[in-house]
Amino acid sequence: MTGAWDSIKLLGAVSDTGETFFLPCAENFNSDTTIRLLDALQTEFGEKICVVLDNASYFTANKVQEFADETPIELCYLPRGSPELNPAEECWKQLNQELGNRLFDTLDELRDAALSALDSIKPPNVFTYLCP
DSSP: OOOOOOOOEEEEEEOTTSOEEEEEESSOOOHHHHHHHHHHHHHHHOSSOEEEEOOOHHHHOHHHHHHHHTSSOEEEEOOTTOGGGOTHHHHHHHHHHHHTTOOOSSHHHHHHHHHHHGGGOOOOOHHHHHOO
């Protein structure tokens, strides 16, 4: 037994028009996961997008920058240690409030509840975070 916990991994995005996008991930976040997210965001919101990211290593990896350089995606990064500037954090807070203090017998039950709860999230206005 490895002692590893089973988990649910999601990356999320909030658009300037208040749309949300969530990407379930089977593996731990890495540069390949980020590239998959950027590709999915382009499919969802259009080819030319500006994506504001935090400074997690899987977002700042050279492989991610090289991918973005080959596309019309513009990558911008929040200052380090500033989760209060990240509107996606509000979505995670709402998800935590929705799922908190509940017991799930299986990881599948938790996954179903989490994915269902994502539909009820009220995304924040991005501009109140980026242009205070």
